[in-house]
Amino acid sequence: MEQIITSVLTRTLIAGTPLLLGTVGEIISERGGVMNLGVEGMMAVGAVSGFAVTYTTGNPWLGLAFSMICGALFALIHAFVSISLRANQVVSGLALSMLGLGISGLWGKPYIGKPLAIKMEAVNLPYLRDIPYIGEIFFRQDPYFYLSIILGAGAWFFLYRTKLGIVVRSTGENPRAAETQGINVHLVQYLCVMAGGAFAGLAGSHLSIAYSKSWIEGLTAGRGWIVIALTIFSMWDPKRAFTGAYVFGGIFVLQYLLQPLGISPNFLAMLPYLTTLAVLVFYGLSLEGHRKMHAPAHLGEPYKRGER
Amino acid sequence: MRKINDLEMRGITKSFHGFYANKDINLKISSGEVLGLLGENGAGKTTLMNILYGLYRPDAGEIIINGEDARIKNPKDSMRAGIGMIHQHFMLVQNHTVAENIALGLDDVPFFFPDNYIRKKISGFSQRFDMKIDPDKKIWELSAGEQQRVEILKALFLEADLLIMDEPTSVLTPQESKDLFGIIRKMADDGHSIILISHKLDEIMEICSRVAVIRKGITVGGADIGDVDKKELARMMVGRDVDLRFDKVPLERGERVLEVKELFVNGDRGNTAVNGLSFSVYRNEVFGIAGVSGNGQRELVEAITGLRRSSSGEIILEDDAITNKSARVVNTRGITHVPEERIKFGIVPNLFIYENAILKKHHSKPFSRLMFLDYDLIKNHTENIVERYNISTPSINVPIKSLSGGNIQKLIIGREIESKPALLVASHPTYGLDIGATEYIRRQILARREEGGGVLLVSEDLEELFEICDRIAVIFKGEFMGILKAGDADIKDIGLMMTGSLKLPVQEAE
Numbered sequence: 016m017e018q019i020i021t022s023v024l025t026r027t028l029i030a031g032t033p034l035l036l037g038t039v040g041e042i043i044s045e046r047g048g049v050m051n052l053g054v055e056g057m058m059a060v061g062a063v064s065g066f067a068v069t070y071t072t073g074n075p076w077l078g079l080a081f082s083m084i085c086g087a088l089f090a091l092i093h094a095f096v097s098i099s100l101r102a103n104q105v106v107s108g109l110a111l112s113m114l115g116l117g118i119s120g121l122w123g124k125p126y127i128g129k130p131l132a133i134k135m136e137a138v139n140l141p142y143l144r145d146i147p148y149i150g151e152i153f154f155r156q157d158p159y160f161y162l163s164i165i166l167g168a169g170a171w172f173f174l175y176r177t178k179l180g181i182v183v184r185s186t187g188e189n190p191r192a193a194e195t196q197g198i199n200v201h202l203v204q205y206l207c208v209m210a211g212g213a214f215a216g217l218a219g220s221h222l223s224i225a226y227s228k229s230w231i232e233g234l235t236a237g238r239g240w241i242v243i244a245l246t247i248f249s250m251w252d253p254k255r256a257f258t259g260a261y262v263f264g265g266i267f268v269l270q271y272l273l274q275p276l277g278i279s280p281n282f283l284a285m286l287p288y289l290t291t292l293a294v295l296v297f298y299g300l301s302l303e304g305h306r307k308m309h310a311p312a313h314l315g316e317p318y319k320r321g322e323r
Numbered sequence: 324m325r326k327i328n329d330l331e332m333r334g335i336t337k338s339f340h341g342f343y344a345n346k347d348i349n350l351k352i353s354s355g356e357v358l359g360l361l362g363e364n365g366a367g368k369t370t371l372m373n374i375l376y377g378l379y380r381p382d383a384g385e386i387i388i389n390g391e392d393a394r395i396k397n398p399k400d401s402m403r404a405g406i407g408m409i410h411q412h413f414m415l416v417q418n419h420t421v422a423e424n425i426a427l428g429l430d431d432v433p434f435f436f437p438d439n440y441i442r443k444k445i446s447g448f449s450q451r452f453d454m455k456i457d458p459d460k461k462i463w464e465l466s467a468g469e470q471q472r473v474e475i476l477k478a479l480f481l482e483a484d485l486l487i488m489d490e491p492t493s494v495l496t497p498q499e500s501k502d503l504f505g506i507i508r509k510m511a512d513d514g515h516s517i518i519l520i521s522h523k524l525d526e527i528m529e530i531c532s533r534v535a536v537i538r539k540g541i542t543v544g545g546a547d548i549g550d551v552d553k554k555e556l557a558r559m560m561v562g563r564d565v566d567l568r569f570d571k572v573p574l575e576r577g578e579r580v581l582e583v584k585e586l587f588v589n590g591d592r593g594n595t596a597v598n599g600l601s602f603s604v605y606r607n608e609v610f611g612i613a614g615v616s617g618n619g620q621r622e623l624v625e626a627i628t629g630l631r632r633s634s635s636g637e638i639i640l641e642d643d644a645i646t647n648k649s650a651r652v653v654n655t656r657g658i659t660h661v662p663e664e665r666i667k668f669g670i671v672p673n674l675f676i677y678e679n680a681i682l683k684k685h686h687s688k689p690f691s692r693l694m695f696l697d698y699d700l701i702k703n704h705t706e707n708i709v710e711r712y713n714i715s716t717p718s719i720n721v722p723i724k725s726l727s728g729g730n731i732q733k734l735i736i737g738r739e740i741e742s743k744p745a746l747l748v749a750s751h752p753t754y755g756l757d758i759g760a761t762e763y764i765r766r767q768i769l770a771r772r773e774e775g776g777g778v779l780l781v782s783e784d785l786e787e788l789f790e791i792c793d794r795i796a797v798i799f800k801g802e803f804m805g806i807l808k809a810g811d812a813d814i815k816d817i818g819l820m821m822t823g824s825l826k827l828p829v830q831e832a833e
Binding site (some may be wrong): 153176177178179181182184185188191192193195196197198312 | 427
């Protein structure tokens, strides 16, 4: 029994890692005022690019770095269309998702079914790994896990405890006020969207080079959409993103746990998405006013310089 | 060391699409002066100040600071030169704290933990100019007066020596205005110079040492404040003699049109915005509601006009209960509405003027028959309104958004009054309008009163309430702090009641 529990918790953290990374990235983007529904596509691009580089060079760290670059560059499309051209952010984001899934399918064709020879190995932290239970759950994870914790906490610190964080949040709340204070609103938004892309790319490569260690089409399996829901669930605060990501990670793990009990696998596969819907409905109904207070006030609206 | 001892704008000219907003304007201000910049809306005051602040580049003319040509190309340049601007609509991030708002534009703030630095520095300013402010409060928790202080602090942190204030008292209570004037005086004594944009003559007379008047983009006059009086200033500003007093015909009030009983209404956040109000409005009467906005006025008006459900209580229009009836039913029954946000709720900006002129009546006879609109009749009707209500427009066949704010409001007033409603509900009907349009709209409201209609007027402008109301109720946190007769109300009492410091027993049926 003990073994099952520690194993479930360990796997919950693993499953939660890409969700955490993606959510933190989307939070940064939306805090700057740009909604990016292209997370699913950016994750897919990150997953396949990370896998391709790792496969050819044999260096997973190179794959990790490359997936972030690809994610950021891919997000640049959304930034250009929605910030410079002021197109509807929902439409542009949805298009980015479709495009990303398409590109990743095309790019990944040659890699289907090929296992990685060298993958991202788990790192055992000295001393800490020997703490009973806790060591096993927290300190024998792969580097992505530690990275996600550092990045998540760092993002919170950046947003709420630094000057630049104030600039980013002000841009999402009231870009006009930011501009009268001498801030280049569009530049800030471009950087935020690209940071969001880099995080999503990182989340994607976690799936391909640390989690499943292989590439198949549709590897992201809707995690990008869960990220969108988690961003709302977190009320745009990286602190709450941790809770959300691991709860949903737990639901992914639950699928495998409940299957032997005779529950239909089709139903279990639906579980994360049902939960997503339930969370959105719950928030929509009960916390409408509360939520409004936390969403960046200018989220989703293109900003035009010098216009009243 | 002062950055600005004296500043001069010379020969400033700026045109938009061949139309001169500013033409050869000269302006001068020295350290320690409070200069009033007086003019109607559209006279070019704000354009001139935006040029000074670097938001616009002038076509010709120069800005000279301490005898040297200051090259101001953008707001950063002007901030560096020591110019600060406080916009009429505050440029603040509502969900952020005071400290965060101040830190936003400062270059010398430490990267980590910027709030701490602000917190340390803020108390110095607070003491010097006698303004208290809590750096950790969120902006939305502050009153308008406190928010304005944050804007002043922002400018002080940027070491502004010249402060431009665009209609600073338009959102303040009388007490808050007094406090603001105190701060302005202290700043002037300290060697700052202040340019105050306003069209309120009383204010200019009270606080300014000198005044410059512009009309249609041209400087029409300037004087030391001791040498002019209100009447003269008004004539300079408008270009003709203005009646500052309204002759309100004394009328016996008629029968009751609206009765509100124990009304409770919830606000957007689920809070109780209207907290058990009871009152009546009669024919031949203007019933005014004074108060700082956000004290339940919007919710009350929306409940009466059918735009928001009340949680309990009754609203009765001439013996008919209209509580929680739809807006269309309420409108048909005889309540018309001049809404607070006129662009958002009063018109459809992209529709033509004649289409806007029949909104709320578009579905019924005579304008519509069997789904089809009778355009001849509609245009005729619109021409009538345009003529009768002095709306200046090239044609009725243009989208209404191309009209000025004053003309849009005249059309709305015309549309709402034409059907001779039992009750006219008007929210902030003259907010942001110039003196000419304001005078006109107030006259229309009084005309409706004389014709036998009841008027419910919500306003923050006490001068307006005193001029046209018969009774004034003061609302604070969803409750009436008292209902006064306009004739024997004291402006000081109303100021106290607006902030909840004074409550009189409410006698109904008076």
